[in-house]
Amino acid sequence: xxxxxxxxxxxxxxxxxxxxxxxxxxxxxxxxVYAAYSFVRNQFGSAAVDPxxxxxxxxxxxAFERQLGLWIEPDVQDAFIxxxxxxxxxxLFYGLFHFAVTFGVLGVxxxxxxxxxxxxxxxxxxxxxxxxxxxxxxxxxxxxxLGDCGPFGACRSDSPFVDTVIDIGGIWSFESSxxxxxxxxxxxMPSLHIGWALWCAVVVANTVQRRWLARAAFAxxxxxxxxxxxTANHYWLDALGGAAVLAAGWGAxxxxxxxxxxxxxxxxxxxxxxxxxPDTVGTGAA
Numbered sequence: 001x002x003x004x005x006x007x008x009x010x011x012x013x014x015x016x017x018x019x020x021x022x023x024x025x026x027x028x029x030x031x032x033v034y035a036a037y038s039f040v041r042n043q044f045g046s047a048a049v050d051p052x053x054x055x056x057x058x059x060x061x062x063a064f065e066r067q068l069g070l071w072i073e074p075d076v077q078d079a080f081i082x083x084x085x086x087x088x089x090x091x092l093f094y095g096l097f098h099f100a101v102t103f104g105v106l107g108v109x110x111x112x113x114x115x116x117x118x119x120x121x122x123x124x125x126x127x128x129x130x131x132x133x134x135x136x137x138x139x140x141x142x143x144x145x146l147g148d149c150g151p152f153g154a155c156r157s158d159s160p161f162v163d164t165v166i167d168i169g170g171i172w173s174f175e176s177s178x179x180x181x182x183x184x185x186x187x188x189m190p191s192l193h194i195g196w197a198l199w200c201a202v203v204v205a206n207t208v209q210r211r212w213l214a215r216a217a218f219a220x221x222x223x224x225x226x227x228x229x230x231t232a233n234h235y236w237l238d239a240l241g242g243a244a245v246l247a248a249g250w251g252a253x254x255x256x257x258x259x260x261x262x263x264x265x266x267x268x269x270x271x272x273x274x275x276x277x278p279d280t281v282g283t284g285a286a
Contacts (some may be wrong), residue, residue, distance in 0.1 A: 020113055026121070030106070033125045040132050042184045054141035054186040055154050061140065061189075061235050073143055073236065074160035076229050087168045087230070094193070094227045095165075101220065102196045105203055112207075119253055120203045127199060127249030131192045134241055139186035144232035152185055161232040190241025191234045197221035198246050 065071040080086055106124065109117050145152060147159030162168070197220050204217035228234035 020110060021118070023110070026110060030121075030125070033128065037128050037132060041135055041187050049139040049184070049186050051141065051152055051154070054139045054152075055146075057138055057189075058141040058143075058146065058154075058235075061237050065235065065237060070236070073229055073232070076226075077143075077161060077164075077232055080230055081162055081164075081168075084168055087164050090227045090230050091165050091169065093223070094231050094233060097224070097227075098193050098196060101200055105200045109203060109207065114207050116206070119257060120199075120206075122256060123246075123249045123253040124196070124199050125249075126252045127195050127246045128192065130245040130248045131187075131190050131195060131242075134190045134245065135184065135187040138189045139184075140188040140235075140238070141186055142188045142233050143235060145185065164231045188234055189238050190243075190245045191228055191238035192242060192245075193224050193228050193234070194221060194239040194242030195246045195249075196242075197224035198243055199249075202246075202250075 062071060065073075102124075106121065109120060114120070141152075141154060143159075143161040144163040144165075146154045146156050146161055148163065149155035201217040201221050205214040208214050208217075225236065225239050228239065229236055
């Protein structure tokens with residue numbers, strides 16, 4: 001007697017959860033990659049980059065956006081800067097949600113035993129690694145530093161931007177406790193905030209069954225785009241860079257799966273589709 005659709009789905013779910021990678025191994029892998037990313041990103045901090053180079057790249061971005069007629073960052077911030085509580089919320093959003101939502105989606109995907117968990121985890125990690133290449137190749141002074149007269153700012157009196165964390169308030173300041181010298185403040189292109197936010201949306205859209213929820217997931221990267229612009233931490237062009245490194249991570253992860261499938265003769269996925277008996281397919285590459 002064959003399994004009913006409900007029994008088949010339950011059996012597959014049980015199979016996926018029982019074949020999850022151990023939590024300790026996942027935590028070790030993700031922590032190691034993020035630690036390596038942080039070290040390379042912040043090696044010698046902002047002091048490793050000539051502010052003149054970062055400013056020259058900022059001028060190029062601004063000129064390019066102006067040529068497109070989309071130099072909108074000053075107008076966006078100016079429209080909301082008078083609303084203190086509103087700006088403080090977006091400071092919090094920028095500093096906290098970036099990590100909380102990303103690791104939350106990753107954790108739920110692992111816990112639920114999503115069939116493509118390894119693919120999506122690998123995509124996110126590769127996106128993060130590729131971002132480092134952008135930081136090294138194109139150090140970029142963010143909008144908030146254009147009017148800053150500290151050692152890493154441009155001190156331009158005509159800068160239209162407000163550093164919202166310093167002037168309005170947030171959960172931390174890049175100018176406190178030597179953070180500005182340790183953290184690479186010119187790591188703006190690509191925006192990993194956007195890369196990770198899009199990753200979250202794509203993962204949710206590809207795993208949930210409710211269409212409205214899949215569509216609603218893309219509100220999060222749109223909110224993140226607003227946050228990075230209104231707080232003057234990024235230019236909107238940085239968001240395209242974030243989308244590009246996510247696409248690169250997705251492409252590399254897809255290639256990884258295809259090469260693994262050629263070696264093993266299996267479909268390039270981690271577990272059987274819901275209509276297949278759970279004991280007929282292996283667990284796939286790690």
